[in-house]
Amino acid sequence: MSAGYRNAAAAAAVLLALCAVPFLAGKFTTYLAIRIMLLGIFAVGYNLLLGQTGLLSFGHGAFYAAGAYGLGLFGVHVSNNPLLGVAAGVAAAVLLALLVGYLCVRHTEIYFAMLTLAFGMMVFSLVWNAREITGGDDGLIGIVRAPVSIFGMARMPIGKDSQFYFFVLFFFALSVWAAHRIRHSPFGLALSGIRENARRSEFAGVPVRRYRLAVFVVSGAFAGLAGSLEALLESNARPFMAHWTHSAEPVLVSLLGGLSSLAGPLVGSAIFVAMREIIQRFTENWMLGFGIVLLVIIMGFRGGVTGTLSALFRKAPARERG
Amino acid sequence: MQSLVHVCLAGLSNGMFIWLVASGLTLIFGVLGVLNFAHGSFYMLGAYCCFTVLSHLGAGYWAGLLLGPLAVCAAGYVVERFFLRHVYRIALPYQLLLTFAFVLIFDNLVKIVWGGGALSPPQLTFLGGSIPILGRKYPVYNLFIIAMGPAVALGLHLLLERTWYGKIIRAASSDREMSSAIGVRVPTLFTGVFVFGTWLGALGGGLAVPYVGLLTPGMGETIIIEAFIVAVIGGLGSLKGAFVGALVIGVMSAFGTRFFPTFDMFLIFILMAGVLLVRPQGLFGATR
Numbered sequence A: 001m002s003a004g005y006r007n008a009a010a011a012a013a014v015l016l017a018l019c020a021v022p023f024l025a026g027k028f029t030t031y032l033a034i035r036i037m038l039l040g041i042f043a044v045g046y047n048l049l050l051g052q053t054g055l056l057s058f059g060h061g062a063f064y065a066a067g068a069y070g071l072g073l074f075g076v077h078v079s080n081n082p083l084l085g086v087a088a089g090v091a092a093a094v095l096l097a098l099l100v101g102y103l104c105v106r107h108t109e110i111y112f113a114m115l116t117l118a119f120g121m122m123v124f125s126l127v128w129n130a131r132e133i134t135g136g137d138d139g140l141i142g143i144v145r146a147p148v149s150i151f152g153m154a155r156m157p158i159g160k161d162s163q164f165y166f167f168v169l170f171f172f173a174l175s176v177w178a179a180h181r182i183r184h185s186p187f188g189l190a191l192s193g194i195r196e197n198a199r200r201s202e203f204a205g206v207p208v209r210r211y212r213l214a215v216f217v218v219s220g221a222f223a224g225l226a227g228s229l230e231a232l233l234e235s236n237a238r239p240f241m242a243h244w245t246h247s248a249e250p251v252l253v254s255l256l257g258g259l260s261s262l263a264g265p266l267v268g269s270a271i272f273v274a275m276r277e278i279i280q281r282f283t284e285n286w287m288l289g290f291g292i293v294l295l296v297i298i299m300g301f302r303g304g305v306t307g308t309l310s311a312l313f314r315k316a317p318a319r320e321r322g
Numbered sequence B: 001m002q003s004l005v006h007v008c009l010a011g012l013s014n015g016m017f018i019w020l021v022a023s024g025l026t027l028i029f030g031v032l033g034v035l036n037f038a039h040g041s042f043y044m045l046g047a048y049c050c051f052t053v054l055s056h057l058g059a060g061y062w063a064g065l066l067l068g069p070l071a072v073c074a075a076g077y078v079v080e081r082f083f084l085r086h087v088y089r090i091a092l093p094y095q096l097l098l099t100f101a102f103v104l105i106f107d108n109l110v111k112i113v114w115g116g117g118a119l120s121p122p123q124l125t126f127l128g129g130s131i132p133i134l135g136r137k138y139p140v141y142n143l144f145i146i147a148m149g150p151a152v153a154l155g156l157h158l159l160l161e162r163t164w165y166g167k168i169i170r171a172a173s174s175d176r177e178m179s180s181a182i183g184v185r186v187p188t189l190f191t192g193v194f195v196f197g198t199w200l201g202a203l204g205g206g207l208a209v210p211y212v213g214l215l216t217p218g219m220g221e222t223i224i225i226e227a228f229i230v231a232v233i234g235g236l237g238s239l240k241g242a243f244v245g246a247l248v249i250g251v252m253s254a255f256g257t258r259f260f261p262t263f264d265m266f267l268i269f270i271l272m273a274g275v276l277l278v279r280p281q282g283l284f285g286a287t288r
Helices: A002-024 A027-052 A061-077 A082-104 A109-129 A161-184 A186-196 A198-203 A208-234 A244-257 A263-282 A286-300 A304-321 B002-032 B039-055 B061-087 B092-114 B140-162 B164-174 B176-181 B186-212 B219-234 B239-259 B261-278
Strands: A148-150 A153-156 B130-133 B136-139
Touching: A002 A027, A002 A161, A027 A161, A027 A186, A027 A208, A027 A244, A027 A263, A061 A082, A061 A109, A061 A208, A061 A244, A082 A109, A082 A148, A082 A208, A082 B261, A109 A244, A109 B092, A109 B219, A109 B261, A161 A186, A161 A208, A186 A198, A186 A208, A198 A208, A244 A263, A244 A286, A244 A304, A244 B092, A244 B219, A263 A286, A263 A304, A286 B061, A286 B092, B002 B039, B002 B130, B002 B136, B002 B140, B002 B164, B002 B186, B002 B219, B002 B239, B039 B061, B039 B092, B039 B186, B039 B219, B061 B092, B061 B186, B092 B219, B130 B140, B136 B140, B140 B164, B140 B186, B140 B239, B164 B176, B164 B186, B176 B186, B186 B219, B219 B239, B219 B261, B239 B261
Parallel strands: none
Antiparallel strands: A148 A153, B130 B136
């Protein structure tokens, strides 16, 4: 029980520190923090699928794009209320995830990875080609950050990045809390069971395929949320969001931070965004640098940052005693 | 009718490239059990190395086609011998991500060495003309490509089914432990197969140099997706499936480009979804 309190206290401290960022840091740092939270939402949802259930998807960029284009099209054609827009984006992502997931969860392992990859690229080529609706390779432009209002009351402007930051922080906190609850729910435990031994779970009465579909859709919803928020941040939606190299980002981030904890993908997101910025400042070749880091992690530190750190801390007292 | 024939010819030559890439991919998957994301990068490296031999060393196209892919084999050797070999036993995501790391590295290396812009190779003199087919000019080189595909397929078939090496490769792919127990040096064999698969992909890249006209650092990323789709439709690990799948995809995308230009890729994905719903193991895959 005390560990639970300690985690809650740590989470509260982090939340407080995050609240202080726009007041203490400059514009660029605030922007970076927003990007980290967006990737964090994307990755923390994604890791429910990869870390918790053991399914490797290479197509979640499609749901990210569905969120972005859902919000964008809703904003351009219906209403520019950001809350309704985010809801529309998430709804679009969920619908797409249901459709794609239904076809993909029949398979596991390599087949699953390839299928999700292929369907992700299908969305990419659709968005790329349907120029009349999506703006094609120029992206969907004209997305505005209108003030947040609930039933016309309590208008809160989010036009500046320092204001929008809190809008993102709200959804970020909500996402992390939701992911935490899912991980520790009976549903989440059943997912771990499926990861460890799908057949045994099936014998124990878990409807494996339906659970896989459910977590696929849930992680798609997180991706859609992140995508719709990015559309608001950048005021556009781009086909690249659905590209498979973008789908690989949450995989890399989860791996970088560690698959087996809630904090893993979040730590990974922070490192990923920071590293990209730092490497890009010195050289254009950030892909090379990241590829090498990835190689090192896979060859030597498969627990990621959090896994390696916690292993270190667990080992240290044992050595003292010995 | 005439235009239909031309669309079919364009589809066949497209399909042959996909087949050359998919054959290496399928061979590596069938034997090593690893799905190699970096295979598209080998295709790209093959094209760039061939280009360099052609334009800088002043050699002819045949020399480029011979030397370029051989140079890429060195990259394939390094990837398997020093990295992939150590991850056969660990979870699948790590294997896939290891090959993905090489996609990042190779794409970036190509940008460093050859620059980020598109390169256009010199005009071919040999096989460079065109002959009239049903009233329209058709490049001889495309016919050469259409012939190369089945030639490679036949070669692979003979290698795997009729030679001593083929027998060993088949044995090792069906039971690693047993083959190792009867004295097959499985790790060496795996390295050999991986390098051979690399060569096939790079050969596809080398052949693509006069065909695609422009070389760009992203050219591997597109073809690897098509090769994956082909592998899924044909049945993962089945060379016969990859051949048929590549033909189907090539011809279908040519028809798509001709008649539904907005949704050309979309048709292929619909086909893939359809195959998966009806025959999840692919056209020639074994039932699991």
